[in-house]
Amino acid sequence: MNAILPFAVNFALACFALAMLCALIRLLRGPSAQDRILALDTLYINGMLTILMLGIGLGSALYFDIALLIALFGFVGSTAMAKFLLRGEVIEP
Amino acid sequence: MIAADVPLWAALPAAALLICGGLLTLVGSLGLLRLDSFFARIHAPTMGGTLGAGCVLMASMLVSTALAQRPVFHELLITLFILITAPVTTMLLMRAAVSRQRN
Amino acid sequence: MKRPLLLPLLPVVLALVWLLLNDSLSVGHLLLGIAFALLVTVAVRPLRPLPAWPRRLHLAIGLIWHVFVDIVRSNLGVGRVILGATRRQPTVGFVRIPLQLSDPHGLAMLSIIITGTPGTVWAGHDPADNILTLHVLDLQDEEAWVRTIKDRYERPLMEIFE
Structure with a gap:
């Protein structure tokens, strides 16, 4: 009926794709390990937003659960890596 | 795209929020490339993680409320989760960077 | 207790x-x-070794509103810094702020508020003399940051948790 929402969805998808590209370049180039972890952290948040975007565009509620799972696992992953960088050990006795 | 069936009262604010959120996230990730020290770069992705994600999730809430024709709030969960967890990673990274710089 | x-x-x-x-x-x-x-x-x-007992929860509404306004404002500020980075790189710096807040849950809330706001990151806290180290993206006026943290966030948190 109205074309404004599909346009906005495509626009935001393009933005997130570019943002993920920026994070990817930093991930590959990053001089230090903490730069790469920061890039991965950005990458999972952008990926989660992209999935949500698809959910809006296709009008399906299934994508919500996928986004929630990405948010959960992304957090656990990047926190474990940051902790490893800090102490050299993820789970301390 | 099914998004074309959303009534105008929800489509207009949702489109505005999506465009804002997309631009904010893009600028935040661009900061990863344009700033030249790690301590400056660590601040950049917080933009996409707070207001960028907030805008997109609000738009998602509006659209699913309009499509289901009853209030749908469950995107609030992701917003809260991101708001609570994103700072934890940033803080750990900051401390790791400080301690690695020292030795 | x-x-x-x-x-x-x-x-x-x-x-x-x-x-x-x-x-x-x-x-x-x-x-x-x-x-x-x-x-x-x-x-x-x-x-969970010690339970949280937040009192005066109605004060949290004002705090949440303040935090929301600050997140929007500092998003715009950080965006401006990033887009202007070709001309001028921001001057990063650490600020040391002595705190009065000592409740662990209050400190946890404070760290999430500070780190969640773009432009500032919680960089460490010394429990011995209760001094917070804050990392700021574009450090111009050190005094202003100390005032902001203490007046806008620390005082309401102390009223809620202590």
Whole structure:
């Protein structure tokens, strides 16, 4: 009926794709390990937003659960890596 | 795209929020490339993680409320989760960077 | 330390999260959510050594509003810094702020507020003399940051948690 929402969805998808590209370049180039972890952290948040975007565009509620799972696992992953960088050990006795 | 069936009262604010959120996230990730020290770069992705994600999730809430024709709030969960967890990673990274710089 | 029993916050929040997750208000989910919330509350009790007793929860509304306004404002500020980075790189710096807040839950809230706002990151806290190290993206006026943190966030948090 109205074309404004599909346009906005495509626009935001393009933005997130570019943002993920920026994070990817930093991930590959990053001089230090903490730069790469920061890039991965950005990458999972952008990926989660992209999935949500698809959910809006296709009008399906299934994508919500996928986004929630990405948010959960992304957090656990990047926190474990940051902790490893800090102490050299993820789970301390 | 099914998004074309959303009534105008929800489509207009949702489109505005999506465009804002997309631009904010893009600028935040661009900061990863344009700033030249790690301590400056660590601040950049917080933009996409707070207001960028907030805008997109609000738009998602509006659209699913309009499509289901009853209030749908469950995107609030992701917003809260991101708001609570994103700072934890940033803080750990900051401390790791400080301690690695020292030795 | 004995504090007056208010509302058991954890099970209530957990039950609400269950209902939100399933996006339904049916009797079955209500009962299941309450059962899960009570079970989890009992199960995690050994993991949480000291319970939080936030008082004066109505003050939190004003604090949340302040934080929201600051997040929007500093998003715009950080965006400006990033887009102007070809001309001028920001001057990063650490600020040391002596705190009066000593409640662990209050400090946790403060760290999430500070790190969640773009442009500032919590860089460490020394429990011995209660000094917070703050990392700022574009450090111009050190005094202004000390004032902002103390007046806008620390005081309401102290009133809520202590």
